Amino acid sequence: MTATTTRDPDKEAATGQRRTRRGEPAAALPQLSTAAWHSLSGDLTRISLWRMTRALPATLRLVATTAWTAHRGAVVAGGVAHVVSGVVTGFGLFAITGVLTTLLTAGPTPQRVVAAVPSLLALAGAYALRGFADTVVSGATARLRPRVRRQVENDLAAAISRVELIAFEQPTFHDDLDRARYAGMDAVDTSINQGSVLLGSLISLAATATTVALLHPLLLPVLVLSVLPEAWSTLQNARLEYQFLAQWIETRRRMAVYLDLLVHKHSAAELRAFAAQPRLLGEHDRAATAMMDGHVRLGDRQTRVGLTGRSLTGVGIAAAYAMLGWLLYTAAMPLAVAGAAVLAIRTVRSSLTQAVVATNRLFEKSLYVNDLRTFLAAVGANARPAELPAPTDPATIELRGLGFTYPGKDAPALSDVDLTIRRGQVIALVGENGSGKSTLAKLLAGLYLPGQGAILWDGHDLTGLDPTTLPIAVVMQEPTRWPLTARDAVTLGRPDRADPDEEILHKVAADSGADTVVADLAHGWDALLTTRFRDGNDLSGGQWQRLAVARALYRDAAVLICDEPTAALDARAEAAVYESLRTLQAGRTVVLITHRLASVRHADLIVVLHHGRVIETGTHHQLHAAGGRYAELYDLQARSYREDPDTPLPAAT
Numbered sequence: 001m002t003a004t005t006t007r008d009p010d011k012e013a014a015t016g017q018r019r020t021r022r023g024e025p026a027a028a029l030p031q032l033s034t035a036a037w038h039s040l041s042g043d044l045t046r047i048s049l050w051r052m053t054r055a056l057p058a059t060l061r062l063v064a065t066t067a068w069t070a071h072r073g074a075v076v077a078g079g080v081a082h083v084v085s086g087v088v089t090g091f092g093l094f095a096i097t098g099v100l101t102t103l104l105t106a107g108p109t110p111q112r113v114v115a116a117v118p119s120l121l122a123l124a125g126a127y128a129l130r131g132f133a134d135t136v137v138s139g140a141t142a143r144l145r146p147r148v149r150r151q152v153e154n155d156l157a158a159a160i161s162r163v164e165l166i167a168f169e170q171p172t173f174h175d176d177l178d179r180a181r182y183a184g185m186d187a188v189d190t191s192i193n194q195g196s197v198l199l200g201s202l203i204s205l206a207a208t209a210t211t212v213a214l215l216h217p218l219l220l221p222v223l224v225l226s227v228l229p230e231a232w233s234t235l236q237n238a239r240l241e242y243q244f245l246a247q248w249i250e251t252r253r254r255m256a257v258y259l260d261l262l263v264h265k266h267s268a269a270e271l272r273a274f275a276a277q278p279r280l281l282g283e284h285d286r287a288a289t290a291m292m293d294g295h296v297r298l299g300d301r302q303t304r305v306g307l308t309g310r311s312l313t314g315v316g317i318a319a320a321y322a323m324l325g326w327l328l329y330t331a332a333m334p335l336a337v338a339g340a341a342v343l344a345i346r347t348v349r350s351s352l353t354q355a356v357v358a359t360n361r362l363f364e365k366s367l368y369v370n371d372l373r374t375f376l377a378a379v380g381a382n383a384r385p386a387e388l389p390a391p392t393d394p395a396t397i398e399l400r401g402l403g404f405t406y407p408g409k410d411a412p413a414l415s416d417v418d419l420t421i422r423r424g425q426v427i428a429l430v431g432e433n434g435s436g437k438s439t440l441a442k443l444l445a446g447l448y449l450p451g452q453g454a455i456l457w458d459g460h461d462l463t464g465l466d467p468t469t470l471p472i473a474v475v476m477q478e479p480t481r482w483p484l485t486a487r488d489a490v491t492l493g494r495p496d497r498a499d500p501d502e503e504i505l506h507k508v509a510a511d512s513g514a515d516t517v518v519a520d521l522a523h524g525w526d527a528l529l530t531t532r533f534r535d536g537n538d539l540s541g542g543q544w545q546r547l548a549v550a551r552a553l554y555r556d557a558a559v560l561i562c563d564e565p566t567a568a569l570d571a572r573a574e575a576a577v578y579e580s581l582r583t584l585q586a587g588r589t590v591v592l593i594t595h596r597l598a599s600v601r602h603a604d605l606i607v608v609l610h611h612g613r614v615i616e617t618g619t620h621h622q623l624h625a626a627g628g629r630y631a632e633l634y635d636l637q638a639r640s641y642r643e644d645p646d647t648p649l650p651a652a653t
């Protein structure tokens with residue numbers, strides 16, 4: 001017996017299993033072959049009509065409530081204008097029937113024309129009113145859409161700003177975010193338009209269908225049947241499109257990452273220095289080619305579906321006209337009414353098709369809006385149950401059996417960490433690369449929540465404290481290069497701090513060495529710190545670090561966490577920073593991470609981490625005398641500064 005397997009070229013291509021276009025085995029892109037969306041693909045690629053139908057009411061609700069909140073006047077004006085336009089269209093058909101019946105009755109032509117004038121005037125009035133109503137609709141939609149877009153963009157941005165930091169470590173989060181951000185946002189925008197079209201076409205359909213049914217009841221079901229194949233094919237193609245997006249989203253993101261590397265000036269420099277362009281362009285092309293193949297396959301499938309839909313629609317239209325011919329032939333309908341019926345059939349079909357297309361587009365968009373809704377709801381549901389304000393100046397911070405593992409990792413980054421930090425202490429975290437220092441700092445700052453154990457601030461579990469109230473200032477290992485003015489880049493963490501004469505700003509700038517950086521800028525504190533905009537400036541790594549230290553000092557928080565604060569600083573600036581940390585220290589708790597062990601000699605407590613565990617704690621003298629790992633690392637560094645590195649160091653004093 002031979003096992004058969006079904007090939008899914010899209011899946012193979014997107015997962016890197018495929019062969020290249022030239023037939024060579026593709027060197028699989030490692031991350032693509034373990035695409036995170038894969039776990040979701042079962043759900044995403046089997047979108048049933050039922051699922052789309054279920055998503056539709058929620059979409060309409062979201063769209064309607066967002067529109068209502070964004071601009072009630074526009075919603076009301078648009079709705080009323082739609083009703084007017086629809087009713088007037090139906091009335092116009094009756095007027096046409098009146099005109100034709102009058103013109104086609106027996107008698108002299110001039111008299112028949114005169115007799116038809118009232119109906120003609122009514123018809124002209126109906127067209128004029130419909131034109132006005134349609135203009136009101138487009139005006140209202142034009143006012144509504146930008147407002148809705150702004151609101152959704154703001155909601156999404158606010159939601160992203162509340163997402164737990166750890167989520168950014170998960171590829172699935174980025175997939176969900178991309179779907180919400182790009183497709184979801186556009187979908188809300190399009191849904192407003194399609195919602196308006198649907199409303200208008202349904203009202204006009206009701207009015208014109210009533211007219212057609214009054215002309216002859218049999219015409220209506222035939223017309224409805226003729227539109228169904230079109231409905232099916234549009235829906236089918238919408239599903240294919242969504243499946244495509246879901247399946248290829250990571251590949252698309254990968255291409256965006258490559259492009260970012262090409263356009264960002266730091267990576268652009270390294271790219272050129274290493275002549276790595278072919279490598280990066282090759283990766284980009286591999287992803288782009290796979291996407292292109294997928295797009296072509298999608299287009300082929302959609303063409304086949306469209307062809308079937310259109311063929312069946314043609315049969316339906318032929319049936320409608322055959323029915324009309326039969327009614328004329330059997331004298332069931334007079335010629336004048338049949339003439340009006342031809343026009344009515346065209347109008348009903350156009351309204352019906354419009355309604356079907358709008359519904360299908362809404363069906364399609366509902367999937368994307370659903371992604372956006374799910375994302376917003378997930379962010380809300382995952383929000384920390386953190387209601388309590390944090391203590392403003394904690395006397396103790398206790399770490400109890402603290403453990404933490406990064407998502408997707410087997411080995412914990414931290415295990416069984418027990419530590420008590422008291423107000424005013426300087427705690428130094430030391431250890432080799434990857435020993436867990438930065439992770440511990442992030443947990444202390446409440447940026448990550450513990451996997452095991454707890455962090456207690458004056459006895460309160462950090463998890464239950466409102467993160468925005470934590471009295472913490474952090475100097476990050478790689479500080480953000482804020483594209484703001486120098487002043488804003490320093491005052492960012494405490495914009496409300498009363499500093500009318502900027503004395504505090506100048507003091508922290510002097511303490512961190514940022515004053516000399518700003519002095520060299522043409523516009524001083526008003527200088528813009530990015531070269532992406534006109535008149536902007538860029539700084540050196542060390543200068544950025546000085547600003548980061550100034551920012552942390554300006555925040556004036558009870559707990560200061562410094563992760564390698566001086567790694568990029570020159571010797572003079574480093575000395576100045578440590579001096580200011582020493583003067584700051586009174587009443588303030590400082591957690592310091594550094595590889596420069598000479599800087600931690602005066603710490604109240606040195607905590608040595610190794611493979612995520614605390615292996616030694618004590619003062620410099622205690623640890624040096626104990627001759628453990630700290631002593632080994634310290635001596636190694638100290639020796640390299642001495643003239644005669646081979647002579648053993650004297651015992652610690």
Ligand SMILES: Nc1ncnc2c1ncn2[C@@H]1O[C@H](COP(=O)(O)OP(=O)(O)OP(=O)(O)O)[C@@H](O)[C@H]1O
Nearest residue numbers: 169406409413431432433434435436437438439440
């Ligand atoms: N975002 C992340 N996702 C997965 N693993 C991570 C992440 N960040 C750090 N790790 C892992 O967690 C462990 C601890 O990393 P951490 O950055 O805390 O070390 P560190 O002591 O600060 O190192 P360094 O001295 O190099 O800054 C390492 O094994 C590292 O590979």
